[in-house]
Amino acid sequence: MKKLILSVAIVLGGLTTMSAQEEQAAPAEQAAVAQDVAAFTEIKLEEVPAAVTEALKKAYPDAVLNKAAVNAKKEYQLVVKVGDKEGALYADETGKWIQK
Incomplete structure (x- = not known):
């Protein structure tokens, strides 16, 4: 039972990290567009x-x-x-x- 709870916690933690990385990617994409215009x-x-x-x-x-x-x-x-x-x-x- 402990292994099941630990597995669920790891999966949920991984999803949270992926979501945070996606949110940080949006400003980076905007910067890429700005650099493209300057290029x-x-x-x-x-x-x-x-x-x-x-x-x-x-x-x-x-x-x-x-x-x-x-x-x-x-x-x-x-x-x-x-x-x-x-x-x-x-x-x-x-x-x-x-x-x-």
Whole structure:
């Protein structure tokens, strides 16, 4: 009987530890997303793939591309200005828009 109680206590203790580890993983995932955004390397505007520039012209015809950057996943960060507003857009190398 003592072995049964001890086994149940060990199993319940293990589940509690696993739950605590999962809760701690959430902020780490958020930090990974923030690092991913910071992992972009600036490139020349001429280096942006034609598919990305065409997608920009189609979606935002009045946008002016000021800066461009790329990460290891071949995702492009485009800093654009439309009128007096400036912001960043993200696209993959085929011109498909990505939300970051």
